[in-house]
Amino acid sequence: MEWYQLTNAAQIDSPAIVIYKDRIRDNISLLKTMIGDIQRLRPHVKTSKTAEVIQLIMEAGITRFKFATIAEGEMLGMVNAADALMAYQPVGPKIVRLLELVQKYPHTAFSCVTDNAEAALAISNIFAGQGRRLPVYVDLNVGMNRTGIKPGLEALVLYQYLNTLPGVVPVGLHAYDGHLHDTDMAIRKERCDTAYAPVAALAAAITNSGLPQPEIVAGGTPTFPVHAAREGITCSPGTFIFWDAGYAANLPEQPFQWAALVISRVISVVDEQHICVDLGHKSVAAENPQPRVQFLNAPAAEPVSQSEEHLVLKVADAAQYPVGTVLYGVPKHICPTVALYEKAYVAERNAVIANWRIIARDRQIII
Template identity: 85%
Template sequence: MEWYQLTNAAQVDSPAIVIYEDRIKENVSLLKTMIDDIQRLRIHVKTSKIAEVVQLIMEAGITKFKFATIAEGEMLGMVNAKDALMAYQPVGPKIVRLLELVQKYPQTAFSCVTDNTDAALAISEVFSAQGHRLPVYVDLNVGMNRTGIKPGQEALELYKYLDTLPGVVPVGLHAYDGHLHDTDMSIRKERCDAAYAPVATLAGAIVNNGFPPPDIVAGGTPTFPVHAARKGVTCSPGTFVFWDAGYAANLPEQSFKWAALVISRVISVIDGQHICSDLGHKSVAAENPQPRVQFLNAPEAVPVSQSEEHLVLKVENASLYPVGTVLYGVPKHICPTVALYEKAYVATHNAVTANWRIIARDRQIII
C-alpha cells in the first residue's frame, strides 16, 4: 500500500483535504536540521491555518510565528504562541482588531509591519490611547514590488520616526523576497544576496544611529536555505509544513515531503479516454494554469476542462478509473487550497483518525 492510500477512504466524502500527521512532523524535523539555531525560525502560519499544526510545531521547540490575517493571529493567541508577527500592515479596522488581539491574548507578544508614516501614526494613535506600545518592523521592498519601502535613507528616516511615536517601538526589518524562486539554486542565491545587501547596509545604519541591532526577518520557503546561512537573520518559511507540487518541482534542493493531499472521486466516465472527477475550482487553488493538481495514483491524467464542481481528465484507459475511484492529488499551490476547506481529515498509518478545523480560513474567529 502506498503511503497516501487510506484504508477507510469510504468514510471520507469528497472533495476533501487530508493531512498526514507523521509527514508534518518529519517536515518540521527536517527544517530544524537546516538552520544552526531554531530560535532563528519564525514560521508563517498562512499555509496550515490549523491550530493543531501550530501545536505540533511548538512541540518541536519553535516559539516564533508570522501571520497575515487577524484570524491567523487569533489562532496563535488561542494556542499560547510566544511570539507572533503580523506580516501585513494593518489599516482601518484592522488596527483596532490587532489591539484587541494584544488585549485578549497577553501571553503572546504581538508585533506588526509598517512601510509609511501615515499608517505608522494611525497604529500609534490607536495603541497609545489604550496605554500600549506595539513593536513594529519596517516592511522593506526588496524587489517583489507588492508592499514595503525600499531599503535606504528613506527607510532609515521611517525607522527613526517610529521611535518618536508613543504607541509603537521599532524593533526590526521585514524583507520578504517571494519573487525569487529560480529553480537553479546558484541563480536564486545570487539574486537573494543582491536583494539582501541593501538590507544589511540599512541595519548597519540603524545601529550607527544609536539603535540596538534590528531583528531582521527575511525570506520565505524558496530562499530559506540562503537566509539560514546568514548569521543572526530570522527566517520565516511556511509552505514547507505541507509542501506542494509547485515547490517540489521548482526547489529540488529541498526534500520536504507532501503532507497534504486533495481527495476526489471519479463521478463519471465520459468515454474511453475521458473521466470526470469532483475536484472543481472550489476544491483546489485555481490561480495557476493547468495542471493545478498532480494525481499520485493517476500520473498520466491530463486536465481537459475545469468548472466549479467538475474536473475533466484525459487518461490512457478510462476503464482503469471506474465511477467511484478515489484520486489522491498533490495541489500545485497548497496555501490557498487549504483555505477552501472548513476542516482537514487527519491520517495516521493509512487511515483517517480525526479531523482538524481549519480555523483561520475564516476572516474572523472572535475578534
C-alpha cells in the first residue's frame, strides 16, 4: 500500500484535505537540521492555519512564529505561543484588533511590521492610549515591490522616528524576498545575497546611530537555505510544513515531504478518455494555470476544464477509473488550498484517525 492511501477512505466525503501527521513531524525535524540554532526559526503559520499543527511545531522546541491575519495571530495566542510577529502592517480597525490580541493573550509577545510614518503614528496612538508600547519591525522592500520601504537612508530615518513614538518600540527589520524562486540554487543565492546586502548595511547604520542592534527577519521558503547560513538571521519558512507540487518542482534542494493531500472522487465517466472528479475551484487553489493538482495515483491525467465543483481529466483509459474511484492529489499551491476547507482529516498509518479544525481560515475567530 502506498503511503498516502487510506484504508478508511470510504468514510471520508470528498473533496477533502488530508494531512499526514508523521510526515508533518518529519518535515519539522528536517527543518531543524537545516539551521544551527532553532531559536532563529520563526515559521509562518499561513500554510497550516491549524492549532494542532502549531502545537506539533512547539513540541519540537520552536516557539517563535510569524502570521499575516488577526485570526492567525489569535490562533497563536490560543496555544500560548511565546512570540508572534504580524508580518502585515495593520491599518484602520486592524490596529484595534491587534491591541485586543495583546490584551487577551498576555502570554504571547505580539509585534508587527510598518513601512511608513503615518501608519506607525496611528499604531502608536492606539497603543499609547492604553499605556502600551508595541514592538515593531520596519518592513523593507528588497525587490518584491509589494510592501515595504527600500533599505537606505529613508528607512533609517523611519527607524529613528519609531524610536521617538510613545506607543511603539523599533526592534528589527523584516525583509521578505518572495520574488526569488529560481530553480537554479546558485542563481537564487546570488540574487538573494544582492537583495540582502542593503539590509545588512541598514542594520549597521542603525547600530552606528546609537540604537540597539535590530533583529533581522529575512526570507521565506525559497531563500531559507541562504539565510539559514547567515549568522544571527531569523528565518521564516512556512510551506515546509505540508510542502506542495510547486515547491517540490522548483526547490529541489529542499527535500521536504508532501504531508497534505486533497482527495477527490470520480463522479462521472465522460467517454473512453475523459473522467470528471469533484475537485473544482472551491476545492483547490485556482490562481495558477493548470495543472493545479498532481494526482499520485493518476500521474498522467491531464486537466481539460475546471469549474466551481468539477474537474474534467483526460486519461489513457477511462475504464481504469470507474465512478467512485478515489484520487489523491498534491496541490500546486498548498497554502490557499488549505484555506478552502473548514477542517482537515488527520491520517496515521494509512487511516484517518481524527479531524482538526482549520481554525484560522476565517478572518475572525473571536477578536
